[in-house]
Amino acid sequence: MAYKDFRDFLDTLQKEGQLLTIEDEVMPEPDLGSAGRAINNVSDKSPALLFTNINGYKDARVAMNVIGSWPNHALMMGMPKNTPVKEQFFEFARRWDNYPVAVERMESAPFQEVEVNENVNLFDLLPLFRLNQYDGGFYIDKACVISRDPSDPEHFGKQNVGIYRIQVKGKDRLGIQPVPQHDIAIHLRMAEERGENLPIALAIGCEPVITTMAAAPIGYDQSEYEMAGAIQGEPYKVFTLPGTNLDVPWGAEIVLEGEILAGVREFEGPFGEFTGHYSGGRSMPVIHVKRVYHRRNPIFEHLYIGMPWTETDYMVGVNTCVPMYQQLKDAFPNEIVAVNAMYTHGLVAIISTKKRYGGFAKAVGMRAMTTPHGLGYCKLVIVVDETVDPFNLPQVMWALSTKMHPAHDVVIVPDLSVLPLDPGSNPAGITHKMILDATTPVAPETRGHYSQPLDAPLATDKWETIFQDLLNR
Amino acid sequence: MTTCPRCDSTRAELVAESPVKGAWTVHTCPVCFFTWRSTEPEKITNPDKYDRSFKVNQEDIPNAIQVPAIPDRLGNR
Ligand SMILES: [Zn+2]
Numbered sequence: 001m002a003y004k005d006f007r008d009f010l011d012t013l014q015k016e017g018q019l020l021t022i023e024d025e026v027m028p029e030p031d032l033g034s035a036g037r038a039i040n041n042v043s044d045k046s047p048a049l050l051f052t053n054i055n056g057y058k059d060a061r062v063a064m065n066v067i068g069s070w071p072n073h074a075l076m077m078g079m080p081k082n083t084p085v086k087e088q089f090f091e092f093a094r095r096w097d098n099y100p101v102a103v104e105r106m107e108s109a110p111f112q113e114v115e116v117n118e119n120v121n122l123f124d125l126l127p128l129f130r131l132n133q134y135d136g137g138f139y140i141d142k143a144c145v146i147s148r149d150p151s152d153p154e155h156f157g158k159q160n161v162g163i164y165r166i167q168v169k170g171k172d173r174l175g176i177q178p179v180p181q182h183d184i185a186i187h188l189r190m191a192e193e194r195g196e197n198l199p200i201a202l203a204i205g206c207e208p209v210i211t212t213m214a215a216a217p218i219g220y221d222q223s224e225y226e227m228a229g230a231i232q233g234e235p236y237k238v239f240t241l242p243g244t245n246l247d248v249p250w251g252a253e254i255v256l257e258g259e260i261l262a263g264v265r266e267f268e269g270p271f272g273e274f275t276g277h278y279s280g281g282r283s284m285p286v287i288h289v290k291r292v293y294h295r296r297n298p299i300f301e302h303l304y305i306g307m308p309w310t311e312t313d314y315m316v317g318v319n320t321c322v323p324m325y326q327q328l329k330d331a332f333p334n335e336i337v338a339v340n341a342m343y344t345h346g347l348v349a350i351i352s353t354k355k356r357y358g359g360f361a362k363a364v365g366m367r368a369m370t371t372p373h374g375l376g377y378c379k380l381v382i383v384v385d386e387t388v389d390p391f392n393l394p395q396v397m398w399a400l401s402t403k404m405h406p407a408h409d410v411v412i413v414p415d416l417s418v419l420p421l422d423p424g425s426n427p428a429g430i431t432h433k434m435i436l437d438a439t440t441p442v443a444p445e446t447r448g449h450y451s452q453p454l455d456a457p458l459a460t461d462k463w464e465t466i467f468q469d470l471l472n473r
Numbered sequence: 474m475t476t477c478p479r480c481d482s483t484r485a486e487l488v489a490e491s492p493v494k495g496a497w498t499v500h501t502c503p504v505c506f507f508t509w510r511s512t513e514p515e516k517i518t519n520p521d522k523y524d525r526s527f528k529v530n531q532e533d534i535p536n537a538i539q540v541p542a543i544p545d546r547l548g549n550r
Pocket of ligand 1: 477478479480481482502503504505506507
């Protein structure tokens, strides 16, 4: 079911009624950012947007909100567009177990059509624009950024594909934010300890599976390409850049090649972030862009980010839930049922679990905080019974309102790590964390009156299936 | 010479002109790296009207927190 490239996915969205093409002229500011915000305000089933007439540009095209709804996320996985989120989660988890699927190496790539080796001016090559009004500049915020481990450059799995915020600061100069929890920060530290620049490539306008894997918190030595192969069900196509030996997604619209300058930090930001707040200005690493490849008449893909929910939240929803689920299952294979870590990228996580004995659910909550992703997120972990669907917030609220006893079920652990972008952390990167145990007490905990739970009328499951079939027609 | 609306430096430079002639220009500031387009509202392009809470003081820039911090170089042995 793999999509050949970005345009192939846009064609599918078009056929499924999930792409809105805007041919009327728009202004780069404020129209593009505003439209990206607005499309998520209107619906959680909203289409992707393709702008084809942007004031001042000739032939420029900008795509936004490409995975910005549950139908688009389902189509990315090759599933019917109204597949419920919980089913998308379990299917994603099932395919995850097929890791690794070896890549397919290609001899040439469509983005080699145009190559710019000198006088690179990104302002001329890309239709750049400001997203939120007090952003410090124009950003590239949905590029797959590729780098290799300088101490083990031949290790394919340690090559990283990630998504980081990137400010365009000059004609061939970018600022990048690698927070310490990110894999690229490990690569950069190694390079800087050696006094070497870190070669890097940015691929813009990729089919959505690699973008989703680039945004997933997978293991340091796991390959995003081999995981993309597992998720799409066939080998992922990559092309090796001759200059830097970096493997990039074969179907990219635009590829920038350059290096992060060792030992250089420069003012960057602020930028409206997924936390719904602007990050302050900080001193961040700098990329010198040496070469640009692009398809003729390329499509520039961009994403609106800001107060949840936005495309970011759909994009990092299921792909954050699944690794945390897999890591918790490693510890408690017979108990963990499902994990919903899709609220502000998992700053809040909801875990559905069976219990072995009283106190067990609290242990599950603490384990979540020590998973690789939990170290930077999981400020609030809500633990619910195996019968509660963690993706169904009314059910979660029911569990909180009836199962949680504030005297027994609130655990606060002081001064743990969190990503520095959490606007409540103080100092940045440190916060207390909390577990709310909303599971039914089991022995030796015997408090409360829980012996007569209501169950659904006998044929409810049958009728759910009937209605789902009717709605799928 | 153009004034940066955010940090008031006078060293801002023209970096792009619209491919369709005359639609707009883009300037960037080499001090605070602010970038703006001539067609943006005055609250973005005019130094006197830029939101005070988002203004950047040039003297604060060298003291901004490094993310990530620059590590020490490994000794040559
Ligand atoms: Zn400035």
